[in-house]
Each structure stands twice: as structure tokens, then as C-alpha cells.
Amino acid sequence: MDKFFIFSFPRSGLHLFSRILGLNLYVNFDAMSNEGHVINKIQNYQHKETLFTHQTLSMMSTNLFDYIRNNTKPIFLYRDPKDSLISWFFLSNKNTPPNISNIKSFLRSSFKHFPNRLLLWKYHVLEYQQYIIDNNYLVIRYENLVQNFSETKTMVENYLNTTILLDSIPPLKQVDMSRKGIIGDHLNYFDNDTINEINSVCEKEIKFIDNYLIS
Numbered sequence: 001m002d003k004f005f006i007f008s009f010p011r012s013g014l015h016l017f018s019r020i021l022g023l024n025l026y027v028n029f030d031a032m033s034n035e036g037h038v039i040n041k042i043q044n045y046q047h048k049e050t051l052f053t054h055q056t057l058s059m060m061s062t063n064l065f066d067y068i069r070n071n072t073k074p075i076f077l078y079r080d081p082k083d084s085l086i087s088w089f090f091l092s093n094k095n096t097p098p099n100i101s102n103i104k105s106f107l108r109s110s111f112k113h114f115p116n117r118l119l120l121w122k123y124h125v126l127e128y129q130q131y132i133i134d135n136n137y138l139v140i141r142y143e144n145l146v147q148n149f150s151e152t153k154t155m156v157e158n159y160l161n162t163t164i165l166l167d168s169i170p171p172l173k174q175v176d177m178s179r180k181g182i183i184g185d186h187l188n189y190f191d192n193d194t195i196n197e198i199n200s201v202c203e204k205e206i207k208f209i210d211n212y213l214i215s
Contacts, residue, residue, distance in 0.1 A: 001162035003045050005072040006052035009124045011087035012079035013142035015177045018050040019170055020145075020153075021162075025050045035064045042071055056120070057127035059112060069131070073159060076132060078209050079142035081121040082186035082198050087179055088117065089189075100191050107194070118201055125205035139212045143183055145169065 001021075008014045018025040026049040031037045033055065041051055051072075057065060068074065089098065089106045096102050107118050114120045132139060138159045144152045146169060153164050172181040186195070199206065 001047050002160050003042065003072040004051075004075055004160055005042070005068050006050060006075045006077055007124075007128060008052055008054060008077040009079070009081075009084055009121055010054050011084045011091065012077050013140075013145055013181075014050075014052060014077060016142075016169065016172065016175050016181070017077060017140065017145065019175050020164060020166055021050065021156075022165065023050045024048060025052070025176070033060075035061055038064060039067055042068070045072075056123050057131075058123070069135070069137075074131075074135075074137045075159075076128060076137060076139045077142070078125065078139065078212075080183070080186075081118070081202050081206065082190060082195060083142075083183065084121060085117060085198070086186040086189050090179055091177075098189055100189070100194065103189060104194060118198060122202045122205050125202075125209060129205070129208055139209070141209065141212050144213065146181070146183060 006014065006017070015025055026032070026041070032041075032051070032053055038051075038053075041049075045051070053060065085107055086103070089103055093102065093106060108116045111117050111120055114123065131137065138155065140152060140156070149169050153166075156162075157164055172178040190198075
């Protein structure tokens with residue numbers, strides 16, 4: 001298997017994807033924001049762990065990003081922003097009732113130097129978009145991983161020069177950090193105004209990611 005590194009928005013199927021590859025997920029958020037540590041992990045990579053970041057391009061140094069893309073095969077893992085955000089809400093607010101007021105407060109609360117989590121998803125796509133286009137990097141949709149596993153599996157195998165042993169995705173209840181994993185789960189919690197707002201703010205980025213749907 002070739003060296004690879006995943007750029008993923010939170011709650012987009014990262015744990016599931018790592019399980020499919022038969023690897024452990026290297027979850028050390030503080031260390032993975034340290035340039036020297038990341039470079040060392042890549043240099044000593046032994047195909048036992050999945051290395052990743054949830055950072056946008058503007059949240060890391062140019063030198064680090066250039067090192068990652070020059071020394072690994074980048075993979076960009078995305079999910080419908082509405083499902084990602086509602087899953088993130090449940091992960092972060094286990095004791096908070098999931099009513100629309102609490103959900104909107106969560107979406108509009110700041111994160112890092114972004115004024116709200118919705119814009120974080122937008123810029124997670126926007127800032128990497130040109131690199132994806134210019135270099136033909138692999139983009140994986142969570143929706144494809146679940147609904148079109150065979151086709152997605154072949155894409156990953158060809159990109160990483162490896163063989164995936166699973167014939168189907170493992171049950172989500174057996175995957176660390178997973179919740180329901182339901183595609184379209186946001187429809188059970190978002191009102192129409194919230195759905196329309198997200199679709200409007202992220203319209204261009206959603207269309208770009210939609211290009212990676214398997215027909």
C-alpha cells in the first residue's frame with residue numbers, strides 16, 4: 001500500500017474508512033497540528049495507521065501541506081455538509097436536546113478562526129479544490145462509500161496500490177465513533193430554513209463534491 005494522508009471534515013466517515021483499510025486511526029489532534037510531528041510520522045510510516053487532519057488549508061503551514069502532498073497520496077473525504085454537521089452536533093452535545101434552536105446555536109458558534117461551523121465545511125472544500133482539480137487527487141464521498149461500496153473500493157485499491165479484503169462495509173455499530181451513519185439524517189432534525197441556508201452558503205462547494213458521485 002502506498003503512503004497516504006487523509007484530509008477530512010469532521011464526521012465524514014473517517015473511522016469507517018480506516019476500518020475498511022484494516023488500519024488503526026491515529027487520533028492525536030494536538031500532535032497532528034505540529035509540523036515536525038506530522039513529518040516524522042510520514043517519514044516513519046509503516047502501514048499500520050491512518051494519518052489524517054481535520055484542518056483546512058489555511059489552518060496549516062504551506063510547508064507542511066507541500067510536504068504531505070509530495071510524500072504521500074492525498075485523499076479527500078467528504079460528506080453532505082448537513083449530515084456532517086448534525087452528526088458533529090450529537091458528538092459535541094450529548095446532553096443537549098436536539099431541538100432546532102440548540103442545533104442552530106451550534107452551527108453558528110465559532111470554531112478556530114472560523115465564525116461558524118458551516119463556513120468551516122465550505123472552506124474545507126474551497127481551499128483544497130484547486131489542488132484536487134490540478135493533481136487529480138482521490139476524493140471519496142461518504143455516500144459512495146456506503147451506497148456504492150464496490151465501485152469506491154476499486155477506486156481506492158487502484159489509487160493506493162492495495163487490496164481491500166472486505167466485500168462490504170462493516171456494521172456501523174462496530175466502528176469507533178460512529179453514530180447512525182444514516183444518509184439524509186439531517187432531515188430528522190433540521191428545519192427547511194436551516195437546510196436552505198446551508199445549501200445556499202455552500203452551493204458551489206456542494207456542486208463540486210457532487211461531481212464525485214458515482215452514477
